[in-house]
Amino acid sequence: MKLQRELLDAEPAAIIANHAYGLFELAGLYLGTTPPRLADASLAIDAFAGLLSAVEDRLGxxxxxxxxxLRQLQSAFVQVAKLDHQTPDAPSA
Known part of the structure; x- marks a missing residue:
């Protein structure tokens, strides 16, 4: 009951931003594994981008x-994907 009250009293934009940040962190974790989990990171980044795109005009x-x-994640993804492709153990696509 207390948690529900706290959620109802909170600013919706802040709660949504917190969820988006969770996707940001998840993508970063996937990018930071050895080897990087690029498909999983891509899914988390796309979910983050989709959430942001859907509500950005209402977040202030x-x-x-x-x-x-989002831009940082996208840039990091490209860099990690390039490095992962250069490693000798990387599977060929």
């Missing part, structure tokens, strides 16, 4: 750092 200023985080 909270959307700005989320967009920054």
């Amino acid at each position: 200023e909270i959307a700005n750092p989320l967009h920054d985080g």
Whole structure:
């Protein structure tokens, strides 16, 4: 009951941003494994992007750092994918 009350009293944009941040962290974890779990990271990044795209116009200023985080993840994904492709053990696609 207390948790429900806290959720109802919280700003919805903040709760949604918190969930988006969870996807950000999940993608980062997948990118940081050895070997990187690129397919899993891609799914988490796409979910983050989809969530942001669906509600960004209603998040106000909270959307700005989320967009920054999304760009960082996308850039990190490209860098990790390039490095992973260069390792001798990487499966060929």
